[in-house]
Amino acid sequence: GWNVIATMRNPENEKELNQLDNVLVAQLDVLDLSSIQNAIQEGIQKFGGIDVLLNNAGYGAYGPLEAFSREKIVRQFNTNVIGLLDVTKAILPHFREHKKGIIINISSIGGKVTFPLGTLYHGTKFAVEGISESLHYEVEQFGGKVKIIEPGMIATDFAGRSFDFTNDENLIEYQNIVGALLNVMPVMSQNASPSSVVADVIFEAATDGKNKLRYTAGEDAKQLLTNRKEYDDETFIGGIYPTPTNDGAYSPSKLALMMATSSKTDYKKINFSNPNKLPNRKILMVCTEERNMKMANGNHPVEMLLPMLHLQNAGFDIDIYTPTGKSVKIEMWAFPKKDEEVKLIFEKYKSFFESPKNLADFVNKEMEASKEYVAVFIPGGHGAMLGLPNNKDVEQLILWSEKNELMMLSICHGPAALLAASISDSSHSFIYRGYKIAAFPDKTDRLTPIFGYMPGHMPWIFGEKLQKLGVEIVNTKADKTCFKDRNLITGASPKAANNF
Structure with a gap:
């Protein structure tokens, strides 16, 4: 297999990866510039070079924007965006020197499609999309490549440890939608794709040799991205509430239709x-x-x-x-x-x-x-x-x-x-x-x-x-x-x- 530099904030807590000969467990916090430089140098010294950078650090801050302190807003962007930029910038000299290198950035369907109360999280993932697309033009000048992975809901701890929810119950106008989000997250987690799905897509991006920018991971992501392309902005922001019909019933909201229906089936x-x-x-x-x-x-x-x-x-x-x-x-x-x-x-x-x-x-x-x-x-x-x-x-x-x-x-x-x-x-x-x-x-x-x-x-x-x-x-x-x-x-x- 590949030689892997597995970075984490607290490597002393890792017990399994330390036992593998082809894995270097290194301390790295994307908010700490010195730890970024040290981890890269440790990896180069042990394995002689680095071929692929996988930017995977991040979490989701959800809730009404009014409920967030400025410190929480800054932390979300520092982790998901500035941290990604700092790690990427630190490794670029090595890639440039060797005239090659693949940068794989983990974005999300949340970088293409938004859901209620994700103002901060979606803002960071839209930023990752734009950063990656523009950076692609820079690194191709020396033979480098940038790849974007857009997973749907994956069976990881995103809805747990990586889900930072903030609310203020005094903001009564938002509480209905807050309740809806808290109810739907467990259901979305239960229908999540296994982590092997995104792992396979990452491996494909790292090894396929193609000049391809975006990779989608998970059936739900493919369906949502397809549906989003078919809705104009006016339709898409048509609300999260059902629409009354002429016979006194309701049709599902535009958001529900985007999540639950598709313009094409998988008929074979x-x-x-x-x-x-x-x-x-x-x-x-x-x-x-x-x-x-x-x-x-x-x-x-x-x-x-x-x-x-x-x-x-x-x-x-x-x-x-x-x-x-x-x-x-x-x-x-x-x-x-x-x-x-x-x-x-x-x-x-x-x-x-x-x-x-x-x-x-x-x-x-x-x-x-x-x-x-x-x-x-x-x-x-x-x-x-x-x-x-x-x-x-x-x-x-x-x-x-x-x-x-x-x-x-x-x-x-x-x-x-x-x-x-x-x-x-x-x-x-x-x-x-x-x-x-x-x-x-x-x-x-x-x-x-x-x-x-x-x-x-x-x-x-x-x-x-x-x-x-x-x-x-x-x-x-x-x-x-x-x-x-x-x-x-x-x-x-x-x-x-x-x-x-």
């Missing part, structure tokens, strides 16, 4: 080697015809349309039903507008979404004699929690599908509809008792008001109800988890739609 077409060719083998899809749970709900387009694309490619037609034949309600605010494959299948089935089949008629008149369906598909979206879990026709459909060994497919909030199977039966005879599923986490649903996804809290939570009936939920994050247990296939979130 599969060419099935043995697709279905029998005309009487279909998928029965049950959608919601109800819309409003404090906001403009319905079925999530990604959770509905990506599985439909795969089912279509596998040779299956799809019949669309709602409980009484009313039009399918879709969360169009989440529609991936730049995904051509998704747009095509939506247009193909648009008339069927507008005029679906009547589930009540099917259950009461056709179901027992029906032989054409091989699976029932209940797509997600919060709308799946409206009308389906307490619908007796949905109950009869689930029981019939189980008796006839049909596959049951459901994703994200769709598994809430499985609760219908308990309408007439006791919990002890619930047909999915003892099953394991992937589903949208309750803990995330409890935080829907944060940054304007919903104007208030969810009226009820479905996961805990399934758990009381003996179902085990295998995932803890709103991620790409999919799970198959007997004839039941489930997925955790929109991120799981392609794999599902």
